[in-house]
Amino acid sequence: MKYDVRQLPLISNEEIARGIFDMRLRYEQDDLPAECGQFAHVYVPGKTLRRPISVCDASDGVLRLVYQVKGGGTKLMSEMKAGGTVDVLVPLGHGFEIKKDRRYCLVGGGIGVPPMLYTAKQCDKPVIITGFRDKSLVILQEELAAEGETLLCTDDGSAGRKGFVTDLLREKIADTDEVCACGPTPMLKAVAAVCSEFSKPCQVSLEERMGCGVGACLVCAVKVRKNGEEIMQHVCKNGPVFNAEEVFF
Numbered sequence: 001m002k003y004d005v006r007q008l009p010l011i012s013n014e015e016i017a018r019g020i021f022d023m024r025l026r027y028e029q030d031d032l033p034a035e036c037g038q039f040a041h042v043y044v045p046g047k048t049l050r051r052p053i054s055v056c057d058a059s060d061g062v063l064r065l066v067y068q069v070k071g072g073g074t075k076l077m078s079e080m081k082a083g084g085t086v087d088v089l090v091p092l093g094h095g096f097e098i099k100k101d102r103r104y105c106l107v108g109g110g111i112g113v114p115p116m117l118y119t120a121k122q123c124d125k126p127v128i129i130t131g132f133r134d135k136s137l138v139i140l141q142e143e144l145a146a147e148g149e150t151l152l153c154t155d156d157g158s159a160g161r162k163g164f165v166t167d168l169l170r171e172k173i174a175d176t177d178e179v180c181a182c183g184p185t186p187m188l189k190a191v192a193a194v195c196s197e198f199s200k201p202c203q204v205s206l207e208e209r210m211g212c213g214v215g216a217c218l219v220c221a222v223k224v225r226k227n228g229e230e231i232m233q234h235v236c237k238n239g240p241v242f243n244a245e246e247v248f249f
């Protein structure tokens with residue numbers, strides 16, 4: 001895994017939905033290309049630990065990190081101003097494996113939607129299913145629509161269909177070769193169950209608290225199944241993307 005600490009110039013950092021910000025950083029990829037599903041570990045002045053944020057896009061010399069303000073660290077990130085620089089460790093982790101000649105269905109829930117934009121860019125005409133709690137949290141729809149067929153749902157029906165991403169996945173799964181998903185754990189578990197029911201391979205991006213972000217501490221360790229054995233792996237290094245059948249939900 002090749003990564004580096006970079007001081008990236010901050011181009012813009014704008015609120016795109018309630019409490020959700022789109023941070024754009026100048027990023028020349030020639031020597032450090034990012035894979036879809038990888039993440040950046042962002043240094044926040046005043047905080048000891050970096051904050052892990054997925055690569056939303058890494059095209060045309062711009063690294064985009066779309067994040068929701070949750071606590072102190074992301075609040076400080078939201079106050080960073082264009083013209084400064086941001087200290088990031090990037091690109092980190094094992095991302096989604098996208099094969100040619102496969103029909104992908106990408107499923108994103110809430111703040112798990114951003115990495116699906118860069119993932120969609122690596123697929124050939126994917127179906128992209130996104131779900132949010134309500135319309136105030138809906139993001140990235142136009143950009144996703146430029147990459148494939150999009151289906152939107154909200155829990156309360158205030159945007160798109162009323163219901164869950166798994167309802168839409170059931171409608172599309174027969175025409176799908178493989179599913180990639182990112183979102184809250186209960187959603188990933190439900191998506192993995194639908195894929196298992198229809199015997200479709202499924203990759204899921206897990207979220208764990210992180211320390212170093214590079215496999216040097218034990219903060220992000222999870223138990224997975226590999227070749228019939230139960231072993232511990234690091235979400236930051238072996239993941240965040242795992243085959244769903246390896247994961248203990």
Ligand SMILES: Cc1cc2nc3c(=O)[nH]c(=O)nc-3n(C[C@H](O)[C@H](O)[C@H](O)COP(=O)(O)OP(=O)(O)OC[C@H]3O[C@@H](n4cnc5c(N)ncnc54)[C@H](O)[C@@H]3O)c2cc1C
Binds near residue numbers: 055
């Ligand atoms: C691989 C990965 C990718 C992620 N991608 C995104 C993304 O694209 N957009 C986004 O909005 N969020 C993403 N997250 C979640 C994001 O890292 C947390 O919301 C953020 O770290 C919260 O920091 P805080 O200081 O605001 O909150 P606090 O609760 O004050 O944080 C305290 C500590 O807990 C850690 N922490 C808190 N919540 C989480 C969490 N859910 N996951 C991991 N660590 C957490 C923080 O990093 C910090 O070390 C991702 C998490 C992981 C592991």
Ligand code: FES
Binds near residue numbers: 212213216234236
């Ligand atoms: S965060 Fe340190 S090993 Fe993963």
